[in-house]
Amino acid sequence: MAKKTNDKMDRLVSLCKRRGYIFPSSEIYGGLNSCWDYGPLGAELKRNIKTSWWEAMTARRDDVEGLDAAILMHPKVWETSGHVEGFNDPMVDCKVCKARFKADDLPEGTVKCPKCGNESLTEPRQFNLMFKTFVGPVEDTGAVVYLRPETAQGIYVNYLNVKNSSRQKIPFGIAQIGKAFRNEITPGNFIFRTREFEQMEMQYFIHPSEDEKWFEYWKDQRWSWYMELGIKPEKLRWHEHGPDDLAHYAKKAYDIEYEFPFGWKELEGVHNRTDFDLSRHQEATGKDLGYKDERFDEKFVPYIIETSAGCDRTLLTVLIDAYDEDDSRGDKPTVLRLSPKVAPIKAAIFPLVKKDGMPEIAERVYQDLKKRFKVFFDAGGSVGRRYARMDEAGTPYCITIDGQSTEDDTVTVRERDSMEQTRHKIAELGDLIASRIG
Numbered sequence: 001m002a003k004k005t006n007d008k009m010d011r012l013v014s015l016c017k018r019r020g021y022i023f024p025s026s027e028i029y030g031g032l033n034s035c036w037d038y039g040p041l042g043a044e045l046k047r048n049i050k051t052s053w054w055e056a057m058t059a060r061r062d063d064v065e066g067l068d069a070a071i072l073m074h075p076k077v078w079e080t081s082g083h084v085e086g087f088n089d090p091m092v093d094c095k096v097c098k099a100r101f102k103a104d105d106l107p108e109g110t111v112k113c114p115k116c117g118n119e120s121l122t123e124p125r126q127f128n129l130m131f132k133t134f135v136g137p138v139e140d141t142g143a144v145v146y147l148r149p150e151t152a153q154g155i156y157v158n159y160l161n162v163k164n165s166s167r168q169k170i171p172f173g174i175a176q177i178g179k180a181f182r183n184e185i186t187p188g189n190f191i192f193r194t195r196e197f198e199q200m201e202m203q204y205f206i207h208p209s210e211d212e213k214w215f216e217y218w219k220d221q222r223w224s225w226y227m228e229l230g231i232k233p234e235k236l237r238w239h240e241h242g243p244d245d246l247a248h249y250a251k252k253a254y255d256i257e258y259e260f261p262f263g264w265k266e267l268e269g270v271h272n273r274t275d276f277d278l279s280r281h282q283e284a285t286g287k288d289l290g291y292k293d294e295r296f297d298e299k300f301v302p303y304i305i306e307t308s309a310g311c312d313r314t315l316l317t318v319l320i321d322a323y324d325e326d327d328s329r330g331d332k333p334t335v336l337r338l339s340p341k342v343a344p345i346k347a348a349i350f351p352l353v354k355k356d357g358m359p360e361i362a363e364r365v366y367q368d369l370k371k372r373f374k375v376f377f378d379a380g381g382s383v384g385r386r387y388a389r390m391d392e393a394g395t396p397y398c399i400t401i402d403g404q405s406t407e408d409d410t411v412t413v414r415e416r417d418s419m420e421q422t423r424h425k426i427a428e429l430g431d432l433i434a435s436r437i438g
């Protein structure tokens with residue numbers, strides 16, 4: 001059983017490379033451990049996921065503003081946030097084979113190296129996950145800065161700027177998508193855990209008395225978003241952090257978990273961070289981050305409800321959830337049943353044969369649809385093979401121009417999942433696709 005599930009992961013990784021979703025980074029130099037590059041389809045899928053998140057979390061709302069903060073921040077931010085002191089994972093090294101493990105991943109009392117079998121493990125040592133770099137030409141400690149390990153701090157330090165410039169009143173939120181970096185000890189499982197990744201985070205500033213209400217509200221919103229992406233609900237669940245795994249700053253925390261081929265794992269966290277973050281920044285900078293308006297008797301430091309999702313991890317989830325092998329499709333059974341909303345290519349256009357006026361009509365349909373959607377033109381090989389290539393790429397619709405098209409301006413639209421074909425007027429294709437991708 002275990003072999004089968006691992007094979008599925010291998011087959012997905014190979015599909016990603018073959019179809020241009022994800023490539024190993026710097027591959028012609030032999031790759032760089034745990035770094036991946038998004039190819040033409042991957043970049044498009046990622047952009048669609050980010051757009052969907054951005055629309056749900058800020059563009060379609062009145063109460064959440066967007067932000068795009070710099071990756072490099074004042075180094076004191078990370079002292080205040082606790083990352084310099086506390087963003088550590090205890091790790092254990094093998095003195096013989098040099099393998100490195102998270103102490104938490106090894107059963108208590110392990111003495112033998114799980115890789116080489118020697119009794120050569122070091123005591124657990126703290127390992128800070130932040131990447132350091134230097135600003136300016138001199139590599140001294142005065143110039144040390146960090147690559148941000150989370151996007152949230154960029155939001156906290158801009159809380160006043162955003163509130164004052166947007167004239168938002170509490171409750172309101174700030175949303176941001178951006179890169180984060182963690183020198184993870186045990187990256188792996190393809191793009192599940194990498195050292196460079198993108199986060200999609202939203203921090204919602206509220207009155208402390210309303211924390212329960214907003215916590216439940218954002219839990220609902222976030223679950224709904226995964227439904228909008230078309231993720232199978234039976235593959236998702238909530239996991240509540242108990243006293244042992246609740247972060248010191250959090251009053252309550254739930255993770256949305258997905259059942260990956262390698263087990264149930266966190267996809268996103270929803271956290272009640274209380275007034276921890278703003279109070280710490282207020283203390284460190286002397287800036288007044290308290291809030292008061294006519295609705296409240298007393299000034300207060302806002303509580304924060306955070307929703308923190310990984311973009312790459314969502315993309316992996318979307319791919320795994322969509323990956324299917326349908327044996328009824330003959331020797332090319334692989335189908336990526338991506339939701340049309342996020343699919344990189346919305347429709348492929350095929351002339352049945354390269355003659356009798358069909359390529360010209362196909363070209364016209366292609367040029368017309370290209371103005372509204374990402375579409376693909378393919379005249380190579382049998383129609384069956386062209387369908388199979390598009391099924392594997394996750395394209396929801398294939399439009400074929402055949403002999404009848406030259407007579408009555410209709411085409412067939414073949415739906416990826418059901419393989420059903422229906423006939424439609426060329427003039428109606430744009431609206432038909434638009435209505436299906438939502």
Ligand code: ATP
Binds near residue numbers: 150197268313
């Ligand atoms: P984990 O327990 O998996 O290390 P975390 O609890 O440290 O995650 P958070 O700090 O809450 O994660 O980050 C929020 C989200 O960012 C995670 O739910 C995940 O989707 C994403 N994320 C965190 N670390 C990584 C990573 N190394 N690679 C890819 N995505 C990540």
